[in-house]
Each structure stands twice: as structure tokens, then as C-alpha cells.
Amino acid sequence: xxxxxxxxxxxxxxxxxxxxxxxxxxxxxxxxxxxxxxxxxxxxxxxxxxxxxxxxxxxxxxxxxxxxxxxxxxxxxxxxxxxxxxxxxxxxxxxxxxxxxxxxxxxxxxxxxxxxxxxxxxxxxxxxxxxxxxxxxxxxxxxxxxxxxxxxxxxxxxxxxxxxxxxxxxxxxxxxxxxxxxxxxxxxxxxxxxxxxxxxx
Ligand code: GAR
Numbered sequence: 643x644x645x646x647x648x649x650x651x652x653x654x655x656x657x658x659x660x661x662x663x664x665x666x667x668x669x670x671x672x673x674x675x676x677x678x679x680x681x682x683x684x685x686x687x688x689x690x691x692x693x694x695x696x697x698x699x700x701x702x703x704x705x706x707x708x709x710x711x712x713x714x715x716x717x718x719x720x721x722x723x724x725x726x727x728x729x730x731x732x733x734x735x736x737x738x739x740x741x742x743x744x745x746x747x748x749x750x751x752x753x754x755x756x757x758x759x760x761x762x763x764x765x766x767x768x769x770x771x772x773x774x775x776x777x778x779x780x781x782x783x784x785x786x787x788x789x790x791x792x793x794x795x796x797x798x799x800x801x802x803x804x805x806x807x808x809x810x811x812x813x814x815x816x817x818x819x820x821x822x823x824x825x826x827x828x829x830x831x832x833x834x835x836x837x838x839x840x841x842x843x
Contacts, residue, residue: 646677646726647675651679653732654687657824672833680701716741727750728748728789739791749796750799752827768813775810799831
């Protein structure tokens with residue numbers, strides 16, 4: 643039995659698409675894409691889930707809602723779907739220590755830089771690439787890591803470097819990092835972790 647996996651999203655969902663494509667290509671034998679959970683009702687990732695026939699759910703954090711209440715609602719949805727492993731694929735919310743403890747070493751995140759550069763609080767999405775260009779680094783990349791209570795602080799699973807090119811804009815760099823690193827690393831890491839979980843059963 644493959645590992646029931648939820649992909650948590652907030653936006654476009656190109657990393658979700660990479661997982662869907664890898665699964666269709668038979669590259670994720672230990673991963674069952676069982677649920678797409680979005681904290682934004684307007685995330686295009688939800689359309690990708692629907693088109694792929696994957697069940698989806700929306701759990702938005704209401705204005706002023708305490709994080710514990712939001713996370714409790716998320717947990718309820720995940721448990722109802724029997725989820726065993728989480729993949730954060732452009733999920734723009736920081737999870738608490740208490741939440742993470744429900745899935746020890748079973749939450750993966752993809753981050754668009756070579757951690758420990760340009761990571762932690764405030765470094766997400768396009769901001770990461772803006773910061774890399776502003777600093778003037780010549781090489782950036784992507785990291786897939788396990789999630790613990792420290793933002794972008796869990797054990798690194800896979801990393802891949804990507805060259806910065808003359809005249810790069812944040813958007814161009816973001817696209818190159820996705821194509822050359824994120825979309826390759828994330829399915830690979832998900833399969834790696836799922837296989838290990840299955841062997842421990
Ligand atoms: C990706 O570049 C992902 O690495 C990044 O947001 C983008 C989401 O794109 N995540 C973070 O910055 C998390 N700190 P997608 O919705 O098309 O997969």
C-alpha cells in the first residue's frame with residue numbers, strides 16, 4: 643500500500659503539477675496523491691487537482707482566527723482523509739511545533755533557494771529570488787527539506803544549484819529554479835520519504 647499523501651498549496655501549483663505528472667509517469671510508486679489542501683479558495687492549484695481527479699479541500703484562516711484553531715481544522719480534514727505524509731508545495735503559512743508533531747519526519751517542503759541562504763521568515767515565493775538578485779549571488783537553487791518548528795530549518799533531503807544569468811529578473815529566475823530544480827527534486831524527495839515510511843510499516 644502506498645503512503646497516503648496530502649499536497650498543501652496556496653497558489654499556482656506548478657509543484658503540485660510536477661507531482662501529478664511524476665505519478666502518472668509511474669515515478670511515485672510509494673506515493674498516493676490522496677488530497678490537495680489549499681489555504682486559499684482561489685488557488686489555481688485547486689483546478690489542477692480537479693483536472694487530475696484528486697480530492698481537494700479548502701481551509702482558509704479567517705481574519706483574527708488563532709493559529710491553533712486554523713490548524714485544528716486542517717488536522718481534522720487531513721485525518722478524515724487518512725493522510726500519512728504532507729508535501730508543502732508553495733504553501734504560504736508557517737506551521738506550529740504542535741501541528742508538526744502530528745507528522746514527525748513526514749512533512750516535506752520545497753524552498754526556492756539553497757538553504758541556509760535566503761530562507762526563514764519573510765522569504766517566500768518571488769521575494770526569495772528578489773533577495774538573491776539584490777545580494778548579487780552567482781548561484782542559487784532549490785532545497786527540499788523535512789519540516790520542523792523552525793521555518794525552513796528541518797533536515798535537508800535534496801538540493802540542486804541553478805546559475806544566475808546576466809539580466810535575470812526575479813520572474814525569470816523563479817521560472818529557471820522551478821524548471822531546473824524544484825520540479826525535479828520535489829517528486830524525487832516525496833518518493834524517497836514515502837518509500838522509507840513504507841519500509842518501516
Ligand atoms: C515555489 O517556487 C516554491 O518553492 C515557493 O513558492 C513557489 C510556489 O509555486 N515556496 C516558498 O517560497 C515556501 N517558502 P507553485 O505554487 O507554482 O508550486
